[in-house]
Amino acid sequence: MKTDINQIIDAIKKFRDERDWEQFNDAKNLAICLNVECAELLEVFLWKNAEDVNIKNIKEELADVFNNAFLLADKYGFDVKEIVLEKLKSNELKYPVDKSKGSNKKYDEI
Ligand SMILES: [Mg+2]
Structure with missing residues (x-):
């Protein structure tokens, strides 16, 4: 639910x-x-x-x-939903899957 x-x-x-x-x-x-x-x-x-x-x-x-x-x-x-989804989009740019998958490095280290 x-x-x-x-x-x-x-x-x-x-x-x-x-x-x-x-x-x-x-x-x-x-x-x-x-x-x-x-x-x-x-x-x-x-x-x-x-x-x-x-x-x-x-x-x-x-x-x-x-x-x-x-x-x-x-x-x-x-709007909680809006700000969380906006930040997720921002994080997707910071942490592209091809560079960050399986890595725990911070965005400025990948
Ligand atoms: Mg408490």
Whole structure:
């Protein structure tokens, strides 16, 4: 089943608005919060082998990352699908298949 990103964003905003939290959600705080949640995701992996991590914790922290990323995108009126697909196109130019397939080199090294 495909999920409409805008349905997700609407649900996040409903949760936020019911609590009157938009006042705390300026772009700077959302960017900081996004980074904090990324750090919490990293913490799930800290000192563990990747196969030993708690999957439930990964899901929860990943959801927190998405929540903040979507709110930040919404703050600027970005269309998430559009900006992700645009960046993918840009990355396709940076990493042409014939030069990057099977390689982990950065675009300026290929
Ligand atoms: Mg978290």
